[in-house]
Amino acid sequence: MLLSKGTAERPVPETKVFTVAQSGERLDRYLVAALSEQSRSRVQRLIRDGRVRVNSRAVKPGLILEAGDHVSVEFPEEAPTGLAAERLPVPVLYEDEDILVVDKPAGMPVHPAPGHPGHTLVNALLGRGLVLAEAGGPERPGIVHRLDKDTSGLMVVAKTPQAHQSLSQQLQERSVTKRYLAVVSGRLEPPEGAIDAPVGRDPGHRERMAIRQHGRPSYTRYHVLSYFDGHTLAEVAPETGRTHQIRVHFAAIGHPVLGDSLYGRPSALVDRQFLHASRLGFKHPRTQEYMEFESPLPHDLSEALAKLERKPAAGGKKEQ
Numbered sequence: 001m002l003l004s005k006g007t008a009e010r011p012v013p014e015t016k017v018f019t020v021a022q023s024g025e026r027l028d029r030y031l032v033a034a035l036s037e038q039s040r041s042r043v044q045r046l047i048r049d050g051r052v053r054v055n056s057r058a059v060k061p062g063l064i065l066e067a068g069d070h071v072s073v074e075f076p077e078e079a080p081t082g083l084a085a086e087r088l089p090v091p092v093l094y095e096d097e098d099i100l101v102v103d104k105p106a107g108m109p110v111h112p113a114p115g116h117p118g119h120t121l122v123n124a125l126l127g128r129g130l131v132l133a134e135a136g137g138p139e140r141p142g143i144v145h146r147l148d149k150d151t152s153g154l155m156v157v158a159k160t161p162q163a164h165q166s167l168s169q170q171l172q173e174r175s176v177t178k179r180y181l182a183v184v185s186g187r188l189e190p191p192e193g194a195i196d197a198p199v200g201r202d203p204g205h206r207e208r209m210a211i212r213q214h215g216r217p218s219y220t221r222y223h224v225l226s227y228f229d230g231h232t233l234a235e236v237a238p239e240t241g242r243t244h245q246i247r248v249h250f251a252a253i254g255h256p257v258l259g260d261s262l263y264g265r266p267s268a269l270v271d272r273q274f275l276h277a278s279r280l281g282f283k284h285p286r287t288q289e290y291m292e293f294e295s296p297l298p299h300d301l302s303e304a305l306a307k308l309e310r311k312p313a314a315g316g317k318k319e320q
Helices: 027-034 040-048 121-127 161-172 245-252 299-309
Strands: 014-019 052-054 070-075 092-095 099-104 152-158 177-185 192-196 199-201 209-211 219-227 231-238 275-283 290-294
Touching: 027 040, 027 052, 027 070, 040 070, 040 161, 092 290, 099 121, 121 152, 152 161, 161 275, 177 245, 177 299, 192 245, 199 245, 209 245, 219 245, 231 245, 231 299
Parallel strands: 152 275
Antiparallel strands: 014 070, 052 070, 092 099, 099 152, 177 231, 177 275, 192 219, 199 209, 219 231, 275 290
16 A cells, blocks of 8 residues: 555554344443453443444443344554553552452552652552553553552452453442541541442532532441540441542541541641551452452551550540
């Protein structure tokens, strides 16, 4: 083929075509099953971007298919991301051909974004020579769920598209065990409770989230472990995974997380929010065996807790 001067031949996007055998299924559910190598979020993105057509027409995810419909899916070329492999220390608790479980240090963003293009967990994992599932997206390969930059603790990362899809589905079904240790300001009452309040972007502060009437449904359970002088140690179980959810919920009820300068105020006890993802459990994507991991408090949080323990509340210490 002759090319004009200054032009280059563009690769033809890969396209897959399916013929529907049975009526009655939603388009998005049909494609999640038909494209088992792709994550649910990638399928939704392909539909949203107009890459999916039924009988040559652009469609919505909820379209009910009819027998004989022709479904075509175009897979665009992913733009090169330029993600750098960096030698950064990240403890790995478990690894096999499908997944790895890491104990993310505080101060490390999970993936590149405006403001922190490098020195992230993704860069660190690439620095270990790992190949991660592209299903997470070009800037966050393998990432199934996230922790805030200054929150430490356990994360599971997918190495294959199938693992990413399985773990994402478990998160969507709320079958993943997630437990955090948090110290909040004040005496948290009652000793066991739940916060049910929708969370959305704060319209007056782009870096913050807030309780919003039309925000996304958000539910957080907690159980008090200890009372101290002016503070409470609690085990927290978020049943949804909204951005900043735990921090927003506790600030909204008047008990901001200790050291959280965004939703509360800085603390002399610790240089960041006292929030640690201490327990993580899920079914292995391949074997379906339930796996659970635990992470002790890192040094900065255990040191802050020791200082609080020297000044127990007047009512004494309450343990689980």
